[in-house]
Amino acid sequence: MTLTLADLYASPDHYLHSFDGDTAVFVPMDRAAYHRSIFLDARISPAEDGALRVPVAALIESIPASLPTGWIMHVAHCGSTLLARALDDADANLVLREPQALRQLAFGPPDGRLALTTAMLSKRYRPDLPTIVKGNVPTNFLLPRISAATPDAPMIFLYLPLREYLFAILRSDNHRTWLRNVTTQLGKHVGGAIGALHNASDAQRAAALWLAQMQLYADTAGIMVNARSLDAEMFFADPTTALTAAAAHFGVPLSPREIEARVGGALFATYSKNPAQSFGNADRLARRNDVEAELSVDLDEAERWIAARETEASSALATLRAIPLAV
Known part of the structure; x- marks a missing residue:
């Protein structure tokens, strides 16, 4: 059977995975494949082998209007994968994690x-249920364009206060490597705040990235009327309340019993990126305590950097805290 452009735009079975130059790469998916694919980047678990390559120019000629889509934007390492997976029903709505x-x-x-x-990305298997997209740090910098195109879309800004963010971002060599890579890639967005980016310390990079994202969220909150904020520490401490509010915000039909089962089940007792690894909030807090002393110099440096920009940081945080996700 020959696929048409209309088929590609209509069915989630044809997933736009990536771009390769002037070509769009589609991979075969089904509902089960989306559910088991914790991420939709190189770690995707497709329905079968193979890919379809289509010229981008041909696709752009006839783009239909996007269906209503929910968004989870986040600062990284703050529970976004856990929240997204908790909102993912294997038999109902789609949640697309990090396309x-x-x-x-x-x-x-x-x-x-x-x-x-x-x-x-807005395609769905059931027209009565929402599709939710979880972005990643680079996609935060698409927010000006996303908000201009869909100012009424429901969105959650999942964030951490500065000190907690630093614990999450600086806690290991692997996390620091990620930080250096992403801030280098996003140099035009965060480099101006710290001058010569290649000379910046890890603490300065972390502080600059945190502030850039907080300001993006605050600016977007003034445009997107259905944007809400969620402090990740509140999510970790009271996941039932947060998940109930998030489901209501996106229109995901989760009953109190279903939410209780998810929060009390394996999902919240294992590492969200690796279900084979036991990990819960108590483990997260213990890990935080373990690294606090060794991060003291970095914490002080980053906090001094933000203190020199207190007006911008306080204004952004105040804006976010004025639009909390609530039941």
Whole structure:
């Protein structure tokens, strides 16, 4: 059976995975494949082998309007994967975690591919249930374009206060490598705040990235009327309340019993990125305590850096705290 452009735009079975130059790469999916794919980047678990390659120009000629889509934007290492997986029903609504094509657009020119990508991501198996997209740090910098295109879309800004963010971002060599890589890739967005980025310390990079994202969220909150904020520490401490509010915000039909089962089940007792690893909030807090002393110099440096920009940081946080996600 020959696929048409209409087929590609209509069915989630044809997933726009990424761009390769002027070509869009689709991979075969089904509902089970989306559910088991914790991430939709290189770690995707497709329904079968193979890929379909289509010229981007042909797809852009006939982009349909995006269906209503919910968004989870976050600062990284703050429970976003856990929240997204908790909202994912294997037999109902779709939750798309970190689409590779969307991430690529954060580094590309505004050439029409965002409208193409959001239309493709908005597809669903059940028309009565929402599709939710969980972004990643680079996709935060698409927020000006996303908010201009869909100012009424429901969105959650999942964030951490500065000190807690530093614990999450600086706690290991692997996390510091990620920090250096992503701040280098996003240099035009965060580099101006710290001058010569290649000379910046890890503490300065972490502080600059945190502030850039807080300001993005605050600016977007003034445009997107259905944007709400969620302090990740509140989510970790009271996941039942947070999940109940998030489901209501996105229109995901989770009953109190279903929410109780998810919060009390394996999902919240294992590492969200690796279900084979036991990990809960008590483990997270213990890990935080373990690294506090060794991070003291970095914490002090980052907090001094933010203190020199107290007006901007306080204003952004105040804006976010004025739009809390609530039941």
